[in-house]
Amino acid sequence: MRFKEEINKRRTFGIISHPDAGKTTLTEKLLLFGGAINEAGAVKSHKIKRGATSDFMEIERQRGISVSTSVLAFNYNERKINILDTPGHKDFAEDTFRTLTAVDSVIVVIDVAKGVEEQTEKLVEVCRMRQIPVIVFINKLDREGKDAFDLLDELEKKLKFNVCPLSFPIGMGYDFQGIYNIWEKNLMLFNQDNKQRISKTVNITDLEDKSLNEFIGEKPSKKLKEEVNIIKEVYPKFNQCDYLSCKQQPVFFGSALNNFGVKELLDCFISIAPSPLPKESIERIINPNELKFSGFVFKIHANMDPKHRDRLAFIKIVSGIFKRNKPYHHVRINKNFKFSSPNAFFAEKKEIVNESYPGDIVGVHDSGNFKIGDSFTEGENINFKGIPSFSPEHFRFINNQDPMKSKQLAKGIDQLMDEGVAQLFILELNGRKIIGTVGALQFEVIQYRLEHEYGAKCSYENINIHKACWVESTEKISNEFIEFKKLKNKFLAKDKSKNLVFLADSSFSLEMTKQKFKSIKFHYKSEF
């Protein structure tokens, strides 16, 4: 019985946003409410600052710190909350995509002045693909921004959301008076002199109540009534099943910096967000309340100490109870591993744990055996789905600069790729290695780490590649497939799992190839 209660208690989620929308600030405020940290600024200093685009030393420093912020766990109202940190820097988007395989729901933060931005669109697309329930938090209401209805429109058009506002702002920027909480039917009013504080919370069961005028003034109260009427007419009523099945996205307004609307968001979140969900594997669907343990690696973190190539692998527990010192079956390499010091993470510290439950994340020591996507079980062969690689944006040949160190270089490249720093493609034609990354910054990180951790020197050479497409052909011996391989020989490569990839040099040539070889499918991600 306790096992089921432990599962139901857990809420494992990620906060995503375009950089600067307020993800770090919101995370910090949630931790403050949960009593996990005592002062504002604790999380902030861990963030990779904007403008550090070429400062890889800073990235290195951050990499060390970010182990402790990878999972931010705390208890709140008898729930165990696990926030999985996602890097805000767009060059690390792939990291965020992978972290999204381990969350059960997501909060998207939108800047009221900027609306839906590019990075948000990409991340929401991944949530849609993975069927992750989403709540939206529109932030920075203390500033002038877009009209609330225009923003709701934008969410519908750009993110294809079916929005359901659960709160609504009273004024904005200079005129911002507070928020009407549709969910709890109360008004939260800002302290006009000091916008850092909520002056009062008023329960208003009926907006027609005359006292509304007293609280916010005649004009704003008339406007609020009209707006709430529009909401009732235009938007669907909140339906938890629709939210959980991604057919509806609740929207909150507030200001993370000013603590405004954050507690309301958290209170609603813990009551509607899903506890750990079943997870699909190639073999079958695994339910969290199955008694046997299963889990998968979604993140690997290299240690900062260059002398020890130890790594920390983050395992999301899917089912059963994970126990310290119990042997678990590593499905890919068909070997048993025992973990004597698995770590659980709390906001500012990590601790060795004896038991962990579905929804939790444990960090285990890895001496170079594990890869992202690896599964652990009590013996069953389970391969979890949903950790695809996406086509990188930047490609370069990687060359060895020191012939005496070719072994070290190969090992370094291998391990960095297992960690998911970038993707490796090996050309079919001549075996040359190509590194593909989401952001240009990773090339510097790789070069630096190869030198400092593996003693290997590399250089890069430009190559003109537009996109990497994973090739799917149902008939591998068809004439068309043979002709495709012959004609495009120069552009074909294998990824790390030996899948065939077409490296198109332009969108035009990709289009032409698609037209010519109709029986072959080209995918922008490795799982299809």
Ligand code: G4P
């Ligand atoms: P991110 O993690 O999504 O990149 O955003 P972050 O929380 O770092 O917030 C980006 C900037 O927006 C920060 O200002 C932060 O203080 C500010 N901010 C966050 N929430 C609100 C809000 O509700 N209202 C207002 N007015 N600002 C908000 P910064 O100047 O870039 O950083 P800092 O000097 O405050 O650290």
